[in-house]
Amino acid sequence: MIPYPNTRHQGLRARSTGGHSLRFQGGAPRYYEQTESGVWNGNRPSFTITCPQLANLSGSPTKNTNGVVEYECEDCKGFFPIKSDANGGWYITIDHITPWDVHIRDTAAPLPDGKISSQSARDAYNDIDNLKFLCNSCNSSKNGYSL
Numbered sequence: 286m287i288p289y290p291n292t293r294h295q296g297l298r299a300r301s302t303g304g305h306s307l308r309f310q311g312g313a314p315r316y317y318e319q320t321e322s323g324v325w326n327g328n329r330p331s332f333t334i335t336c337p338q339l340a341n342l343s344g345s346p347t348k349n350t351n352g353v354v355e356y357e358c359e360d361c362k363g364f365f366p367i368k369s370d371a372n373g374g375w376y377i378t379i380d381h382i383t384p385w386d387v388h389i390r391d392t393a394a395p396l397p398d399g400k401i402s403s404q405s406a407r408d409a410y411n412d413i414d415n416l417k418f419l420c421n422s423c424n425s426s427k428n429g430y431s432l
């Protein structure tokens with residue numbers, strides 16, 4: 286019993302879901318979840334993982350340049366700081382490998398009624414196996430996901 290259709294077979298997606306810098310992680314989420322019922326409403330959850338945590342957990346290399354930690358972009362292999370340290374230059378973002386909504390529907394454990402809890406959706410959204418570092422230049426030049 287699969288509560289949602291498997292969307293892996295839709296072909297190319299029209300656009301990237303985008304990456305997110307650390308800048309947003311301390312503040313209010315950009316997308317609000319309906320937490321009243323505890324059931325995920327299909328909206329984008331918020332990042333709970335930080336760049337240092339992702340680097341640590343994934344083993345992705347970092348570099349310390351004059352006291353500023355930089356993270357490796359998986360596409361261009363350059364090292365970039367988080368946005369607040371970038372001083373107008375390129376910065377690192379966290380990108381979803383499989384589109385986040387597809388990954389949630391494919392991996393989040395369903396509730397007995399077949400729905401997905403907000404917590405489970407958030408966990409799947411922050412699943413390090415589906416995250417990678419991309420600089421904002423590489424992230425914005427992506428045309429879409431090839432499946």
Ligand SMILES: [Zn+2]
Binds near residue numbers: 358360422423
């Ligand atoms: Zn890059």
